[in-house]
Amino acid sequence: MSQLDLLYRYMKERTGLSEQEFVPISACFQPFSYKTNTFLLREGEVCQHNYFVTKGSFRMYHVNAEGMELTRYFAFENKFGTNLTSLIEGSPSIENLQAIEPLEVLRISKSDFFGLVENNPPVNKIYRNILENAYITSQKRIYDLQGMTALDRLRWLLGQYPMILTRIPSRMIASYLGITPYTLSRLKAQL
Amino acid sequence: MSQLDLLYRYMKERTGLSEQEFVPISACFQPFSYKTNTFLLREGEVCQHNYFVTKGSFRMYHVNAEGMELTRYFAFENKFGTNLTSLIEGSPSIENLQAIEPLEVLRISKSDFFGLVENNPPVNKIYRNILENAYITSQKRIYDLQGMTALDRLRWLLGQYPMILTRIPSRMIASYLGITPYTLSRLKAQL
């Protein structure tokens, strides 16, 4: 299945748009590839694109004042991912977006994207859906970080993404769970 | 300033809509009052309304398996607040919405609200704005919970809402910060 087919299927599921209606949308997306560990966006830059992942994955992380990496989100296949805060506000990103496996994406520029959001009803609806899901996910994550132990959070993550421990380096998972790699290593022994 | 004036000003700031355009929107909102500690929504119910706070405040909190309260958000004057997850998905809420001061709101039903989102461009834009802000706030909160100490988080909260310690019971602030009331009490001594 081609990259654009994946995007069409994603959009059709959420809006029921026709192939006809998809034409002007697909024209705004270009394919890009990134090698493992390369950056789609670095801290301090203003985010200029939205990305739809067709293969591989990337992560969004922040380096805090103590130099510790905090991973907020992993974007896998069939997900849109970007630094929404920077994209929306036009502010410098506090996050890095980094490929963590060989990555293929469809990329759309900020202006094309928000142009479609304003003028193309299916994309307006998709964007709403993206925001709603991002928000619901964030809300769940806040409750998890507040109320669950590190081991509970690890078990939950493995329930969501059983392959994650083999696909993604442990230190990134640790920084997603809000624990150190030492602790993650010890918790794995308890699974 | 009347309740509807506050709402109009809120919307005008975000969309520049005219008084003319505001008429059909305002028709969907009704004023409600709640006494301190009463509930706008209880866990298990499906959320049927969106609320715009004109006076006082309410909180959104969840009771976890151990019976511990986790507060996710305080809605003060000039904020929309609801359980978006339940409102969007039509699923039972895992949160309680509870007035924490004498509260006045303008209330809109779910169907009126999503009707306006679909068909009324200013409201579509407002909703996008609400979602964007909710998401940006959540994202910041995730990084704070992951990367800051309890004392850092308390200081940050006081920077945002200097009055919060006098307006709102400590145990709710503790549950917002993700700490116990004991710890909050000890941290206050260190401020």
Next chain:
DNA sequence: CTTGAAACTTGCTCTAAGGCAAGACTTTCC
């Protein structure tokens, strides 16, 4: 295949925060 560099594990110690208990202070309401 070798070699160096990461990444991962694990023993030991330390620290931030949790949690109990008891006391002080505040509301509330008859």
Next chain:
DNA sequence: GGAAAGTCTTGCCTTAGAGCAAGTTTCAAG
């Protein structure tokens, strides 16, 4: 105003997870 209930503080001990150091495994590059 006084009793009762709730809220806040604080001493003491416990615990989850942090952090260092030293060893082990994995992996990529020559």
